[in-house]
Amino acid sequence: MSIIAIHKCSPTDTLDMQQMVPKLARVKSYFSDAPDVSTLEVEMADGVPVNYAPGQFNMLTVFGVGEAAISISGAPNGARLIHTIRDVGAVSHALTRLKPGDLLGLRGPFGIGWPIRAAHSKDVLIVAGGLGLAPLRSVLYHILAHRVKFGVVTLLYGARQPEDILYQSEIAYWRESCEINVALTVDHADVKWPGRVGVVTQLIDQAKFDPQNTLAMVCGPEVMMRFAAAALVEREIDAENIFLSMERNMKCAIGHCGHCQFGPNFLCRDGPVLSYEKLRPLLKVKEL
Ligand SMILES: Cc1cc2nc3c(=O)[nH]c(=O)nc-3n(C[C@H](O)[C@H](O)[C@H](O)COP(=O)(O)OP(=O)(O)OC[C@H]3O[C@@H](n4cnc5c(N)ncnc54)[C@H](O)[C@@H]3O)c2cc1C
Numbered sequence: 001m002s003i004i005a006i007h008k009c010s011p012t013d014t015l016d017m018q019q020m021v022p023k024l025a026r027v028k029s030y031f032s033d034a035p036d037v038s039t040l041e042v043e044m045a046d047g048v049p050v051n052y053a054p055g056q057f058n059m060l061t062v063f064g065v066g067e068a069a070i071s072i073s074g075a076p077n078g079a080r081l082i083h084t085i086r087d088v089g090a091v092s093h094a095l096t097r098l099k100p101g102d103l104l105g106l107r108g109p110f111g112i113g114w115p116i117r118a119a120h121s122k123d124v125l126i127v128a129g130g131l132g133l134a135p136l137r138s139v140l141y142h143i144l145a146h147r148v149k150f151g152v153v154t155l156l157y158g159a160r161q162p163e164d165i166l167y168q169s170e171i172a173y174w175r176e177s178c179e180i181n182v183a184l185t186v187d188h189a190d191v192k193w194p195g196r197v198g199v200v201t202q203l204i205d206q207a208k209f210d211p212q213n214t215l216a217m218v219c220g221p222e223v224m225m226r227f228a229a230a231a232l233v234e235r236e237i238d239a240e241n242i243f244l245s246m247e248r249n250m251k252c253a254i255g256h257c258g259h260c261q262f263g264p265n266f267l268c269r270d271g272p273v274l275s276y277e278k279l280r281p282l283l284k285v286k287e288l
């Protein structure tokens with residue numbers, strides 16, 4: 001006698017399955033930010049807006065090529081769904097080649113974003129390296145829309161070279177508006193660059209904030225985040241008030257496959273934003 005086990009789908013299974021199926025989206029506009037970086041504004045083909053929190057990400061599919069995790073870098077009101085993408089491999093290359101009107105797949109938003117609520121009434125220090133400004137731009141939009149809720153807000157941003165600085169016109173506007181303090185640096189520059197040369201962590205020494213009442217958000221290459229977080233601790237910001245956005249390869253994005261595991265955390269579900277207090281011991285483990 002054979003026994004056939006019948007698996008009945010629970011409501012959670014159904015929800016998970018729905019989250020695995022990309023919805024159709026269309027490229028609305030395209031902007032080339034830097035030699036290998038493009039910003040795509042997309043709209044859902046069904047017209048239903050996607051609401052998200054700053055720091056969350058979407059899984060974008062180029063049909064016939066593959067899927068990649070990309071942070072949402074627009075204002076968090078669902079009105080404009082914006083992604084800034086660096087061409088590093090097959091999927092990102094295909095994404096940066098899309099043009100207005102082209103269709104793509106979109107699943108999301110996923111993950112836990114930046115702790116905006118916890119930053120209310122505090123000084124906010126945003127430290128970004130390279131493409132790390134993309135998920136932090138959502139935070140800046142949010143802060144600027146609710147400026148009175150925050151104390152001194154400072155953006156420290158470093159790029160490899162002047163051409164790699166993202167969102168240049170917006171940064172100029174933020175600087176002029178005096179709503180936030182902005183300090184920029186580049187790793188390398190020719191004589192035409194009037195600004196600072198050096199790594200972004202060097203800007204932390206001069207930034208003005210009250211360490212006892214500051215929340216720091218850091219995003220960039222992992223090595224930069226490690227040094228930045230250590231420098232922030234030197235400036236007496238508590239590790240529990242420092243947040244980093246971590247990247248690992250994503251597949252399912254809903255906490256099932258384990259591809260994004262970092263210590264005990266699945267970054268798609270428990271992150272990508274986590275406190276330095278949680279991350280510090282893990283960042284010391286080689287090749288984790
Ligand atoms: C939460 C999250 C948010 C992200 N947001 C953005 C974003 O806003 N813009 C953007 O351009 N990219 C972002 N990424 C990175 C992007 O998902 C990867 O670069 C993706 O693998 C690109 O796919 P690909 O096929 O083009 O390149 P692949 O062929 O997958 O990889 C090309 C190269 O990049 C390396 N790589 C792949 N994935 C990662 C990763 N996650 N971290 C570090 N190195 C990696 C590979 O080792 C390889 O050297 C994000 C990743 C995560 C996890």
Ligand code: FES
Pocket residue numbers: 249250251252253254255256257258259260261266267268269
């Ligand atoms: S990507 Fe599958 S568990 Fe995170």
